[in-house]
Amino acid sequence: xxxxxxxxxxxxxxxxxxxxxxxxxxxxxxxxxxxxAIMGPNGSGKSTLASTIAGxxxxxxxxxxxxxxxxxxxxxxxDQRARAGLFLAMQYPVEVPGVSMTNFLRxxxxxxxxxxxxxxxxxxxxxxxxxxxxIDADFTQRNVNEGFSxxxxxxxxxxxxxxxxxxxxxxxxxxxxxxxxxxxVVSEGVxxxxxxxxxxxxxxxxxxxxxxxxKPEFVHVFVDGQVVEEGGPxxxxxxxxxxxxxxxxxxxxxxxxxxxxxxxx
Amino acid sequence: xxxxxxxxxxxxxxxxxxxxNGFTEEGESxxxxxxxxxxxxxxxxxxxxxxxxxxxxIPDSSRAGRLTSYKLADxxxxxxxxxxxxxxxxxxxxGLHTEVLNGAAPSxxxxxxxxxxxxxxxxDDRRIGSAAxxxxxxxxxxxxxxxxxxxxxxxxxxxxxxxxxxxxTGQGTDASAQHLVIVAEKFSKSVVVLDHxxxxxxxxxxxxxxxxxxxxxxxxxQEWNDDAVHASSQQVKLGRDAKFKHIVxxxxxxxxxxxxxxxxxxxxxxxxxxxLYFADAGQHLEQRLFVDHAVANCKSNVLYKGALQGxxxxxxxxxxxxxxxEAEGTDTYEANxxxxxxxxxxxxxxxxxxxxxxxxxxxxxxxxTGRFDDxxxxxxxxxxxxxxxxxxxxxxGFLNEIIQQIKVPAIEERLTAAVExxxxxxxx
Numbered sequence: 001x002x003x004x005x006x007x008x009x010x011x012x013x014x015x016x017x018x019x020x021x022x023x024x025x026x027x028x029x030x031x032x033x034x035x036x037a038i039m040g041p042n043g044s045g046k047s048t049l050a051s052t053i054a055g056x057x058x059x060x061x062x063x064x065x066x067x068x069x070x071x072x073x074x075x076x077x078x079d080q081r082a083r084a085g086l087f088l089a090m091q092y093p094v095e096v097p098g099v100s101m102t103n104f105l106r107x108x109x110x111x112x113x114x115x116x117x118x119x120x121x122x123x124x125x126x127x128x129x130x131x132x133x134x135i136d137a138d139f140t141q142r143n144v145n146e147g148f149s150x151x152x153x154x155x156x157x158x159x160x161x162x163x164x165x166x167x168x169x170x171x172x173x174x175x176x177x178x179x180x181x182x183x184x185v186v187s188e189g190v191x192x193x194x195x196x197x198x199x200x201x202x203x204x205x206x207x208x209x210x211x212x213x214x215k216p217e218f219v220h221v222f223v224d225g226q227v228v229e230e231g232g233p234x235x236x237x238x239x240x241x242x243x244x245x246x247x248x249x250x251x252x253x254x255x256x257x258x259x260x261x262x263x264x265x
Numbered sequence: 266x267x268x269x270x271x272x273x274x275x276x277x278x279x280x281x282x283x284x285x286n287g288f289t290e291e292g293e294s295x296x297x298x299x300x301x302x303x304x305x306x307x308x309x310x311x312x313x314x315x316x317x318x319x320x321x322x323i324p325d326s327s328r329a330g331r332l333t334s335y336k337l338a339d340x341x342x343x344x345x346x347x348x349x350x351x352x353x354x355x356x357x358x359x360g361l362h363t364e365v366l367n368g369a370a371p372s373x374x375x376x377x378x379x380x381x382x383x384x385x386x387x388x389d390d391r392r393i394g395s396a397a398x399x400x401x402x403x404x405x406x407x408x409x410x411x412x413x414x415x416x417x418x419x420x421x422x423x424x425x426x427x428x429x430x431x432x433x434t435g436q437g438t439d440a441s442a443q444h445l446v447i448v449a450e451k452f453s454k455s456v457v458v459l460d461h462x463x464x465x466x467x468x469x470x471x472x473x474x475x476x477x478x479x480x481x482x483x484x485x486x487q488e489w490n491d492d493a494v495h496a497s498s499q500q501v502k503l504g505r506d507a508k509f510k511h512i513v514x515x516x517x518x519x520x521x522x523x524x525x526x527x528x529x530x531x532x533x534x535x536x537x538x539x540x541l542y543f544a545d546a547g548q549h550l551e552q553r554l555f556v557d558h559a560v561a562n563c564k565s566n567v568l569y570k571g572a573l574q575g576x577x578x579x580x581x582x583x584x585x586x587x588x589x590x591e592a593e594g595t596d597t598y599e600a601n602x603x604x605x606x607x608x609x610x611x612x613x614x615x616x617x618x619x620x621x622x623x624x625x626x627x628x629x630x631x632x633x634t635g636r637f638d639d640x641x642x643x644x645x646x647x648x649x650x651x652x653x654x655x656x657x658x659x660x661x662g663f664l665n666e667i668i669q670q671i672k673v674p675a676i677e678e679r680l681t682a683a684v685e686x687x688x689x690x691x692x693x
Contacts, residue, residue: 054647055647056643057639057643077646077652078643078646078647079646079647079649079650079651079652079655081647082646082647082648082649082650083649088647090644090647093644094640094641094643094644096641096644096645096658096659096662097662097663098659098661098662098663098664098665098666099645099658099659099662100662103658104645104648104658107650107654107658108645108648108649108650111648111649111650111651111654112648112649143662144644160648164648164649
């Protein structure tokens, strides 16, 4: 049983116009076995939260904490976070020329586990996981993400999720750009990983479509760098019908957040 | 129907005024001398008439106009302003361009399959000059000064069993001249490895003749000691349907300048020119190649990749590809990629493509020089891979594309290990 705890997180980025605050006090607690959906309009800071947890150098944490079972995640380097059990399925997986998938997967698995996987079982595991995600066998010979289509890149992210077995998976708009078939395949992969009961999931999405396949227990609505509403799966249904229009953006958001906080009290 | 064409309307017509100061339509004005030449829109044509020993002293605006001669006297003393020497630190040539090259040349030791003939011959051998003619002063200096040459012949229709290994071991720092001739006779198939080691100050001419239907791979490894200075003109002449693959690997030496030239003499021939270089602090590694599509229906493919690390590591890549008017149906592509690993290093990259006929199958050129991509690093690290390992994965992968072309397992392993050592040297 593990806990990923985010407390009053403030994050800014440096732009040409100066420093811009993107996350304005986000608090969130995820435990093993739970699935949380973070939903919100474009530009609300959802992906910033994902990248900040993974440790992308572009994002500066100005205050607040992230801890994994009490350990200070913010003090860890990017690779240490991954080895501690955090996995970010990226919105735009990067092409790495010259590095084969085989080499990459084995190197990463070795780094995460602290020892090289046994060659025979590892090859078998990779093959089986690829087959389930309907990834062609020849992908292992290709370079990491090089020349993969958008859908293929997302499948390969989930392949890694299944092979690396993290404590917490953060899926950053994994559903965007997928057709229905690919969405099903990818969702099944996430559900398989989740079913082992050793993983917590943070699902970041703009659309409710993926929630037909992956069922969250908790839904958080993000607007302008803050959580403006929280609830169970029924909140997602409501968003499906009403969209994000009822959440004003910009200056109005704080008022709504205050109102919603008052309503909850 | 009337057809009105004004000078102005013709795209690509020479314009009276340069668009940007210091630039012509051909690109940057490369040196003050070039600026004078480029005043004439026909500079290229004018210069061409003076090829083969004319030596009018006008720098080449077309590669076709480059002076070639067996006589040292035809080449003016170098100033460093010449287009083909502008990147080279002449002071570090240690006399290759000024001295009489009478030092002891690197010793030549050849291990070859029985089917291959190896001879040591004098200057008057008929095969000398059969495939090459010096294209610069340093090469001409070697031509004038070499005393004996090694000739390697793969007889007609022989498929050499295993590679021909030529070990060239430097004999010290006296400026010297070297000459090698490699002849792949009709329909033969072979691999020749030139392995440069030790300490030398040498100008080298390598003539390579690939006769009709022959297939030849030449791998030139420069793993010199840190103080070596090496200029190597490696020229190949291809017959009908001949296939030539050239792989230049420069890792060691203070200054290494390799100038491969490929000339097609009959249709149906193909060249692949690959290169890999890894420059450390203070090293100057230069490669200038020339592919002369002088006849129809030939193919060329060029890819050079380099990595640089440390203060004043300097690499130069210049790729001249010329498609002459007669060379219809030509298919050519050239590319250079450089990875700058640390501050203080410099990579110059100049792809030149001249096309004198539109009736070609394809022609392209590309060049990219970049730093280590932080996105690559983030992606690999986000999968738990430590930064140092991630960097090595990427650099190794980058250079591996060339090493994979060698296809001689022992050499591939040796070079992979050499690249690892380079990476370990500065903890990248």
